[in-house]
Amino acid sequence: MSLDSKIPSGPLAQKWDQHKFDMKLVNPANRRKYTVLVVGTGLAGASAAASLGELGYNVKSFCIQDSPRRAHSIAAQGGINAAKNYSNDGDSVWRLFYDTIKGGDYRAREANVYRLAQTSVNIIDQCVAQGVPFAREYGGQLDNRSFGGAQVSRTFYARGQTGQQLLLGAYGSMMRQVDQGTVQLFARREMLDLVVIDGKARGIITRNLVTGEIESHAGDAVLLCTGGYGNVYYLSTNAKNSNATAAWRCYKRGAFFGNPCYTQIHPTCIPVSGEYQAKLTLMSESLRNDGRVWVPKNKGDKRSPDQIPEDERDYYLERKYPSFGNLVPRDVASRNAKMVCDEGRGVGESGLSVYLDFRDAIKRLGEDTIRERYGNLFDMYERITGENPYKVPMRIYPAVHYTMGGLWVDYNLQSTIPGLFVLGEANFSDHGANRLGASALMQGLADGYFVIPYTLANYLASNSFSKISTDHAEFITVREGVENLTKKLLSINGKKTVTEFHRELGKIMWDYVGMGRTESGLKHALQEIPKLREEFWKNVLIPNDPQNLNKNLEFAGRVADFLELGELMARDALHRNESCGGHFREEFQTPEGEAQRDDGNFSYVAAWEYTGENKEPVLNKEPLDFENVHVSQRSYK
Amino acid sequence: MARGIMEKKNMTLHLRVWRQKNASAKGKMVDYTVNDVSQDMSFLELLDVLNENLIKKGEDPVEFDNDCREGICGMCSMVINGIAHGPEKGTATCQLHMRKFKDGDTITVEPWRGTAFPPIKDLVVDRSAFDQIMAAGGYTSCRVGAAADANAILVPKDMAEKAMDAAACIGCGACVAACPNGSASLFVAAKVTQFAFLPQGHAERKQRVLNMVHKMDELGFGDCSNHGECEAVCPKEISIKHIAVMRREYFKAAIS
Structure with missing residues (x-):
């Protein structure tokens, strides 16, 4: 199948404006006749539900948590980028666009990224109007800080809780629409399949997580806003309930999966403390504004940090990348942390961590200023580790944080299934092979507030929709499939718990499809994952209570999907014989150990097509054309 | 070997947990013992360990709401030793760590109770x-x-x-x-x-x-x-x- 990205013609800076004019509209009186199913209530889902509700569409919103406000966008800490140039330091839409394309290691679409940079300014306006309490200067204007991969200060923030505040803003707007009757809320519901009728996405099947009831919902379009798949690694900074099931089941219904191997390993997370560990905690990238990353110069130096004199410390990021220093992009910072630990210079009991030291910043600015900037993060660190970061340097290590890959979408955010739109982290579109800090919030809100209202209208106005009820034969078939899957899972009654399988999968993924990937390691993973999957379907043990809240049953379905998705990730990583951004193939590196791209052969989006159970997926390629930026080796030196 | 596990002594803890099959069932406190609890564990990880043990014995695990485990989503919600979110000030349950407890302690765990928060199952309320x-x-x-x-x-x-x-x-x-x-x-x-x-x-x-x-x-x-x-x-x-x-x-x- 040939992939049509539907990128509008014309000069880059005018594409979106021209496209908005060219697209069809839905008359206000007709909007209520359309039902839009929005799955997920993070920044993308809540903002989409709010804006579509305001426009007058009939919106049904679904989330797996007890309230839409709990979606994992809430945990984003550091900030949100916008090309406002309030700091007068040389920022512009073009520069945000350029930084994002470069940060993504030239593996994203120019047109999408430019639109993202353009809408970034509207997002900040919208969020301020909502009463998001962004940090302010004394004169009452908005404050900015800098983030990795940029040399300007364009990041807006609300202490270390920016995601929370933005999400509560979007959630508030959405709840206003609930009050007005345009948005109907379905909490504690998990989407378990997509219903495609006459080639269009026309409904979803959900499980009521409290009663176990399998429910059918019909609509004229489905918006998937279900986040990323970082939890395939078991340990990640994602919330425990974050999962890929909705996206994966859409993949199996015909939506292509774009760049599954592009995973972001975040450099500043609290290191693992034991086998029982259920998840990892991120320490915001903003800490790298004032914290200095270092390890001892000598291998196996077990002295406590305050005993290591200045000339025996290696501030390796400052040494190797003098221009960007501690603020290099995430993939570069993570890889370097792994390199120094592999050299035997890591610190802590396990040797799997590096210092993030605030000693100099405290000396320069005083403890009060540091507390004002990062107090809540320091408190969180101390609660988890029992160590006081004002006195002892933090210890950090990379952890899985975000997935740039996701369902393939065209410029209109539509997947390869007409009527199925994918927003936010769930799609693959804007970050290429590496996402810059403070850009996830921007993308989620851009998609929901400022892109989908236009592109969805165009889809609805350009197509005719027969009236479909949930009694339709296809709904009944898909629903039975979901019910049978639940029965099958519960009938296995084996010996190993879902968590045990998940942890084993995570270990394979981290060891072989993690920060450093090799051909032999990926081939090994491609043998191990199917073996584990086979064992899962013979030996998983799930509490047999389908009619009440049963978290293990929910997790079983998600892990079953991760066991398939993990294999696709390894397959994608193996086929991509180059290093780019977060995808680092050890065979392909520059003499300095940086990612070595192969633009001649791999300047494309890999969009994988499902072909059936136990059949090899088909690789489709969308070539990436760079007409506006000069593609070069990324340098942060 | 992970940090801290070598030098810090693991604990045995006794839990008294509210069990209630669903909204209409009658609930009761049930006693459990968890051995080999690391001081670096979070309270929710303690319950994870308990649940893995229960599942292996063929019993129903204790249901509890949780998600981000970073103290920001607001999903976790239990009354620990009579205090909502437990003994540590300014800390959600998910950020409470076992170093705040002593070997041999008995800990009671109950759901939020309130007319406007009807029960769903075990520690989960609406x-x-x-x-x-x-x-x-x-x-x-x-x-x-x-x-x-x-x-x-x-x-x-x-x-x-x-x-x-x-x-x-x-x-x-x-x-x-x-x-x-x-x-x-x-x-x-x-x-x-x-x-x-x-x-x-x-x-x-x-x-x-x-x-x-x-x-x-x-x-x-x-x-x-x-x-x-x-x-x-x-x-x-x-x-x-x-x-x-x-x-x-x-x-x-x-x-x-």
Whole structure:
């Protein structure tokens, strides 16, 4: 199948404006006749539900948590980028666009990224109007800080809780629409399949997580806003309930999966403390504004940090990348942390961590200023580790944080299934092979507030929709499939718990499809994952209570999907014989150990097509054309 | 070997946990023992270990709400030794670590209790009433696309900070669980105050406080009688002063 990205013609800076004019509209009186199913209530889902509700569409919103406000966008800490140039330091839409394309290691679409940079300014306006309490200067204007991969200060923030505040803003707007009757809320519901009728996405099947009831919902379009798949690694900074099931089941219904191997390993997370560990905690990238990353110069130096004199410390990021220093992009910072630990210079009991030291910043600015900037993060660190970061340097290590890959979408955010739109982290579109800090919030809100209202209208106005009820034969078939899957899972009654399988999968993924990937390691993973999957379907043990809240049953379905998705990730990583951004193939590196791209052969989006159970997926390629930026080796030196 | 496990002694802990199969079933406390508990474990990881043991024995695991495990989503919600979110001040259950307990301790674990928070299963309750309160006014009515330039609205730094103090509420409901009256006043006050402190909130200031407070009453939450239990258990340490602000806002709105 040939992939049509539907990128509008014309000069880059005018594409979106021209496209908005060219697209069809839905008359206000007709909007209520359309039902839009929005799955997920993070920044993308809540903002989409709010804006579509305001426009007058009939919106049904679904989330797996007890309230839409709990979606994992809430945990984003550091900030949100916008090309406002309030700091007068040389920022512009073009520069945000350029930084994002470069940060993504030239593996994203120019047109999408430019639109993202353009809408970034509207997002900040919208969020301020909502009463998001962004940090302010004394004169009452908005404050900015800098983030990795940029040399300007364009990041807006609300202490270390920016995601929370933005999400509560979007959630508030959405709840206003609930009050007005345009948005109907379905909490504690998990989407378990997509219903495609006459080639269009026309409904979803959900499980009521409290009663176990399998429910059918019909609509004229489905918006998937279900986040990323970082939890395939078991340990990640994602919330425990974050999962890929909705996206994966859409993949199996015909939506292509774009760049599954592009995973972001975040450099500043609290290191693992034991086998029982259920998840990892991120320490915001903003800490790298004032914290200095270092390890001892000598291998196996077990002295406590305050005993290591200045000339025996290696501030390796400052040494190797003098221009960007501690603020290099995430993939570069993570890889370097792994390199120094592999050299035997890591610190802590396990040797799997590096210092993030605030000693100099405290000396320069005083403890009060540091507390004002990062107090809540320091408190969180101390609660988890029992160590006081004002006195002892933090210890950090990379952890899985975000997935740039996701369902393939065209410029209109539509997947390869007409009527199925994918927003936010769930799609693959804007970050290429590496996402810059403070850009996830921007993308989620851009998609929901400022892109989908236009592109969805165009889809609805350009197509005719027969009236479909949930009694339709296809709904009944898909629903039975979901019910049978639940029965099958519960009938296995084996010996190993879902968590045990998940942890084993995570270990394979981290060891072989993690920060450093090799051909032999990926081939090994491609043998191990199917073996584990086979064992899962013979030996998983799930509490047999389908009619009440049963978290293990929910997790079983998600892990079953991760066991398939993990294999696709390894397959994608193996086929991509180059290093780019977060995808680092050890065979392909520059003499300095940086990612070595192969633009001649791999300047494309890999969009994988499902072909059936136990059949090899088909690789489709969308070539990436760079007409506006000069593609070069990324340098942060 | 992971940090800290070598030198810190692992513990044996006894748990008394509220078990209730569903909303209509009768619940009871059940005793469990968990061995080999690391001091670096979080409280939820302790329950994970207990649940793995129960599943292997063919018993039903203890259901509990949790998600981000970073103290920000507000999903985790249990009363530990009689205190909502447990003994550590300013800490949600997920951020409570076992180093706060001693070897051999007996720990009771119960769900949030309150008329407006009906039980679902074990430690899980229904907090959708909070969403209904938010739908009644927890926002500013600003259409997407209609906003002026962000710096057109000046907000004094100290007011932005005060608004942020209030906005930090994670909506967990510990305030309700701890209140002898089962009041949601701290939750409502946090949102009312955030907008009262910001110019963006002024257009709907009066209607917001009236609607949200009336909705709270209608949903069966009690009134505030200044016990201060809410402030004591709030994982974000939101001050009870916000309730005073809310009351003032309410009076001003009611008499005008």
